[in-house]
Amino acid sequence: MPLYAKVDREACIACGLCQMLAPTLFDYDADGLASYTPDHNTGTTPLTGAQAIVFRRAYTRCPTGAIHRQAAPFSSDEP
Template sequence: MPLYAKVDRAACIACGRCQMLAPELFTYDTEGIASVTLDANTGTQPLTPAQAIDFKLAYTRCPTGAIERRETPFD
């Protein structure tokens, strides 16, 4: 089953945890707000199985729940 991801940038508190846990999947803007690098934070490209492993670690450890996931692409 595919997994799609994006960050709710309004909920992000710029703690840096997601990039520390999955540096190839997350980046930050000049204010430190996270986004998913895979598809410019649109949630339209599925994660590979290897990416999904690192993603799930970051997803479960996000203190604000700003990292979102779905089994279908985000609109």
């Protein structure tokens, strides 16, 4: 089953945990907010199997729940 990811930038507190745990998947912009880098935070590119393993570490530890996941691509109007 494919898995898609996206960061709700309004919920992000820029704690740095996701980037520390999954540096190949998350980075921060000039405003200090996290972004899911494989698809520029659009939530339209499925994670590979290896990415999903690393993603899970960051997803489960995000203190604000700003990292979202779902089985279908995100639409452009979702956070």
